[in-house]
Amino acid sequence: MDSLHIKITDSTPEIYLDKKGNKFEISGRSLPEEAMAFYQPVKEWIKNYTQEPNTETEFIFKLEYINSASVRALNDILSILESLYLRGFNVVIKWKYSHEDNEIKETGEEFAEIYKLPFQQEGYFDSSINH
DSSP states (O other), X not given: XXXXXXXXXXXXXXXXXXTTTTEEEEEEEEOOTTHHHHHHHHHHXXXXXXXXXXXXXXXXXXXXXXXXXXXXXXXXXXXXXXXXXXXXXXXEEEEEXXXXXXXXXXXXXXXXXXXXSOEEEXXXXXTTSOO
């Protein structure tokens, strides 16, 4: 299975999905004009991955901003990962957020309440923000 790498832009996150390297990460700002179209290849890749997944899947979300259309797309991704977890596979979601960003933190908390997935919330200090 080939990896999927979508480079970061001002309005879209970097997406790196690599079964062989066991790396699954979405990071950056997510406000594409057509979020469902942008995330469609990601959802398809993950669906294909769930046919023959790794023993352990640690999926990292490190988002700085998420628009409402992206939240819907992320719901779809988490739903696919939840189905993998409910089939008995080891899946962990790591939701990383800047300590200064309560909105992203709360979005992760809402996802954790909705999905039957192990969620680990991790705050980090953003050194690029001037205090």
